[in-house]
Amino acid sequence: MDKVSATAAEAVADIADNASLAVGGFGLSGVPNVLIEAVHARGVSGLSVVSNNCGVDGGGLGVLLAAGRIARVTGSYIGDNREFARQYLGGELEVELVPQGTLAERLRAGGCGIPAFYTPAGVGTQVADGGLPWRYAPPADPGAPEGAARAVAVPSPAKEVRAFDGRDYVLERGIRTDFALVRAARGDRHGNLVFRRAARNFNPLAAMAGRITVAEVEELVEPGVLDPDAVHVPGVFVQRVLELTPEQAAAKGIERRTTSAPVTQGTV
Structure with missing residues (x-):
């Protein structure tokens, strides 16, 4: 029953390339920085991260992001992380933006063994209808200004919508x-x-x-x-x-x- 690891390196020793990680924290509050640094020291890459946000430049998950270790992010907020925005808009990073309450419930549902649930959040928007840019195509002109239009390489798929008691709800998957x-x-x-x-x-x-x-x-x-x-x-x-x-x-x-x-x- 003693679950204590002697070192951070030992605690994350079996996290390999292409692993998926759910990471706690909000901004820089409650962020597992020591474990994140240990994952960074392992040198693993291709990570799929589920977290409200991806830290800030040089802090939190921003450490892994800046090193090019993260391939996909499921989160609610980009915020002031300029490297996050740069990689996303430059087609280097796949990003699934999720309404914050929906993200919280998807994590809770996954932990409770609930494969999916219906929610009214996102009905009538691209969250339900599909077409949100998960990944942009790399810019054809690297010198194009930051606000220039970009082609979408991977759009979000449409989700099932079902009516209950006269109101539409969208089906969301639990996260494990x-x-x-x-x-x-x-x-x-x-x-x-x-x-x-x-x-x-x-x-x-x-x-x-x-x-x-x-x-x-x-x-x-x-x-x-x-x-x-x-x-x-x-x-x-x-x-x-x-x-x-x-x-x-x-x-x-x-x-x-x-x-x-x-x-x-x-x-x-």
Whole structure:
């Protein structure tokens, strides 16, 4: 029952080329950075990643993206990651953009053994009708401006739409991946996990969706310490646990730092 891996390299040692990964986090909150760095160090490529977003330039999944290790992304948000946008628009990367709530439910459904479900999100749009650009063709003119029209090489397929009680719903598939990488605030040797506030985000859903789930934890405790009612992900979903060093646990990026001007004495 002791699921603790001695090192990050050991925890990800069987992640191979062309593997699929569900990765927790939102922006840079709750991102399993140590495990991502270990995957990067393995040198694997052709990865299919399922995550809300792909980190930022130089941070989170952006590390794998910049190294050309990711072939396909299923996510909800490109954001400020210019390398993500460049690879997508340049035809180097296949991207399936999914409504955020639908992505969350697809991960949860996969983890619960539900192969598909119906949702009203996306009905009447290209999400249901097909034609979203999953992959663009490489630009015919490499010097074309950034906003120039691009040919679509791989469009999204149409999905089944069915009416229930007079309302249309689109069929969405549950997601299962070869591996899942998540980060938790606390975990025990049996794999039970607790997340802290906003860092919970997509982590429990990603953990459920992976056939082999690896969790890096900021604090490792012995079995029985965690209150069972406080556990967010039970150990049945987690196969490996990595205890972070205090330095690794404290290293948390801020995607966009916002500060205010200091208040001078006497001002209201």
